[in-house]
Amino acid sequence: MAAAVGRISMLVGVENLRAVTLALLGLATPAFAADRVAVGTQLVSPDTGYSPGVASGDTLYVSGLQGIDPKSHAIPAEFSKELRFCMDRLLITLKDGGMSEKNIVSVTIYVTDISNFHEVDGLYKSMISRPYPARTVVGVKSLSVGARIEISAIARR
Numbered sequence: 001m002a003a004a005v006g007r008i009s010m011l012v013g014v015e016n017l018r019a020v021t022l023a024l025l026g027l028a029t030p031a032f033a034a035d036r037v038a039v040g041t042q043l044v045s046p047d048t049g050y051s052p053g054v055a056s057g058d059t060l061y062v063s064g065l066q067g068i069d070p071k072s073h074a075i076p077a078e079f080s081k082e083l084r085f086c087m088d089r090l091l092i093t094l095k096d097g098g099m100s101e102k103n104i105v106s107v108t109i110y111v112t113d114i115s116n117f118h119e120v121d122g123l124y125k126s127m128i129s130r131p132y133p134a135r136t137v138v139g140v141k142s143l144s145v146g147a148r149i150e151i152s153a154i155a156r157r
Helices: 002-012 013-023 030-034 079-096 114-127
Strands: 037-039 051-054 057-064 105-113 135-138 149-155
Touching: 030 051, 057 079, 079 114, 079 149, 105 114, 114 135
Parallel strands: 105 135
Antiparallel strands: 037 051, 051 057, 057 149, 105 149
């Protein structure tokens, strides 16, 4: 492999090696650069520094979403409402990306109180179809804006 890279760098010049490598990997095409579409943007303020989801090719990457109340824009006092809003925001982002819960291949759930696991698991199973995606549940000390749950996901067509 190293010998092949050495031969390529001699043919194209070291300064062009990165471009050639990206081209060989299929990552330097204009389609790749333009193939990032923000989805679910109606869920966040325009000045927010992230997109709820980014579609790239057949894959949708869903940011860590929290259970913010869509009317008050605050975290609800009741964990059950926060959990429901969090799951709803996940499904809205998927739908905006042209997908559904059936397209999810991986989910990561962060909770500040791991004793809420059974409640999270119950609602999750009622909203996500079998076969269930790969899933990780992580207990964390805290989340931004006082949230108690945050969910990120990866979905594929």
